[in-house]
Amino acid sequence: MNKSEFIEILSKRTNMSKSKCLCVLEEMRGAILDVCSQGGQVSIRNFGKFSLQEKKSRKFLNPQTKRYYFCKPKKVVCFKGFDSFKYGVN
Numbered sequence: 001m002n003k004s005e006f007i008e009i010l011s012k013r014t015n016m017s018k019s020k021c022l023c024v025l026e027e028m029r030g031a032i033l034d035v036c037s038q039g040g041q042v043s044i045r046n047f048g049k050f051s052l053q054e055k056k057s058r059k060f061l062n063p064q065t066k067r068y069y070f071c072k073p074k075k076v077v078c079f080k081g082f083d084s085f086k087y088g089v090n
Helices: 005-014 017-039 083-087
Strands: 042-044 046-055 058-063 067-071 076-080
Touching: 005 017, 017 042, 017 046, 017 076
Parallel strands: none
Antiparallel strands: 042 046, 046 076, 058 067
């Protein structure tokens, strides 16, 4: 499912226009990124937790050239679903 399909489903379920649903989704994404970039966490009850984690540098092999390269350390936003969210899928 891509973003436009998700917006369409959300629009049908909430009886909101697609443009309003898109605006809500973008603002939610922006708010989560703002909080996580400052080192905080966003926990949404019965859904999950967004947090910032730092990936360490690592060595990897390019299979075509057979040379080893190093990735720089980077920060990524991680999501962990709560149990009620995970069990709702199964």
